[in-house]
Amino acid sequence: MLGEIREQPAAIRRLLSHEKEIARIGERLKADPPKTVRLVGHGTSDNAATFGVYAFGLLPGWTALRDSISLNIYYDAELDFDGSVVVGLSQSGETPDVVEYVERARARGARTIAITNEENSTLANLVDFIVPLQAGSERAVAATKTYVNSLAALALLTGYAAGRGKEIAVGLFETADLVEETITRLEQPIATMASDFVFVGRMFVIGRGIELSTAREIALKLQETSRVAAEALTATDLAHGPVVALDALFPVWTIATAEANLPAVLEAARRVREVGAILIASGAAEKQIEGAFYRLPTPAAPSVVLSPIVSVLPGQLFARALSLAKGYDPDSPTGLSKITRVP
């Protein structure tokens, strides 16, 4: 897992060497904009889909949704796919119900795109366009470079769909350097900090707007590697109930980025402190969070859309370090396999 975390800058650069292929797909979409973009994936890929909703909304200004797989496959609802673009996200290209969803959507007239590491997979063979993830073979069960490259691929695709592809590509080159520098700088301090959390069984991770994808991905890494019941919440979700579950033994991780949603995150952090819960602050705007016990600063990304690629790094490193501190094996957590075949 650590090897794969460290490999992320190289993986982003490898993806960028395929910029032209992704540009062509983005330009095709731009020429004939979809009415709706439907994103489907599970686990880490579903968290990348959360990012996709914001990337499509912020760049080309298109409505994207994480579509319900059960509505389409199990209930067989008679939905209209005319004018829809479907984006299936699957590292392996073999996730059974993602494949089935894309098959059905295609039969009902949707244009289809796969974002996958495996260009010869079942999913890749089904679709109109393949966005190659170029993450390289991933062996750790807890995906890291796949996630970061899914975000980079979605940023490029939506950038070109908005006629701003070059700007995003330049930003991604810069982001790859920031990712490298951040991993080098944070690896050691996070390893030291993680041992404080050996007895922690539950945690909230707060993000908002585009950083909701980061909160979801950090929570998932904590669950997968460290058996922490970590739940991702928006700053608003927190205020609507979960805030009362907090106490002094309940750590809350807040992700602070200098963007339109920061005030809501600061307010959530204030409420967390008020009830005496232990606060972790990460992100490029962590300094604005008052009273944090732990601070994990990251550099500012070139743009809001690229922020989550940097913001997730402290969570990846922390999940891996906590897993080790608890005596687990972060590379192959008991009870999980790389391709989830259950329905």
Add this chain to the structure above:
Amino acid sequence: MLGEIREQPAAIRRLLSHEKEIARIGERLKADPPKTVRLVGHGTSDNAATFGVYAFGLLPGWTALRDSISLNIYYDAELDFDGSVVVGLSQSGETPDVVEYVERARARGARTIAITNEENSTLANLVDFIVPLQAGSERAVAATKTYVNSLAALALLTGYAAGRGKEIAVGLFETADLVEETITRLEQPIATMASDFVFVGRMFVIGRGIELSTAREIALKLQETSRVAAEALTATDLAHGPVVALDALFPVWTIATAEANLPAVLEAARRVREVGAILIASGAAEKQIEGAFYRLPTPAAPSVVLSPIVSVLPGQLFARALSLAKGYDPDSPTGLSKITRVP
């Protein structure tokens, strides 16, 4: 809270006395179908929106999404609302960013509907159509009858939008009786059972398909009233990571209904048992879940779309009973207020 739980059958019947108003709105939508339905709400209203995604998909076959409020309000994304119907859900009709979202969507050309208890609220005064919740004044912070009536209102609205309104209305009359009988039957056994959970700090609640709304609402009630870090997961989410966080002290609540998603829920329950976690099984198909420690059977609803109205009841009663067993006040949990004004 208990008074309001008990009042639910009467609240559903009260809503049904306004069937004609809701029918008119549903028929207007049917005459001019939207390209997209955008649902917005927070907390309990957001859980009702989860139900709405399935009700719109299963009945008229329309694509509905829980739209991102931050994308529209805070990022001010240039989204196209042409052909969209917006459904704002707010008990009070005063939730600030739901009001702001609906205002913007309207200015950008969306048709707008409010589902609210307050027909003279800011939200109600903004919209083209008001669906009156008719839940009656709700004083407990943890909403119960508002949730159930939001589901009933959405079922009626989508039923009429699909030309099947009469059938749904007849089913709702029957459901009101089932709700009454279930509350009477389960109130006492759940009060006894809840005391076993006094030291529980975390829980997963598993539902899938249309019962995902139930899982989310039960998890929210547990957080609000009993300070349990309860997280709602689909059966598939569970397999993609969280399953490894489980151990023998980690209770998992599964909601089993006899519908297309039941096999996935049974498989999730099997994996939960395999790692030795304590299993609670509720719903009309709970008998099919093997090895549950606790069973909370509910009667089968007249149709899949109406199931969640009955399935949520054990969770409401349990959350209230656990709150009392822990020495809290279920009617006004410390730290929450009825109308959440934070952004």
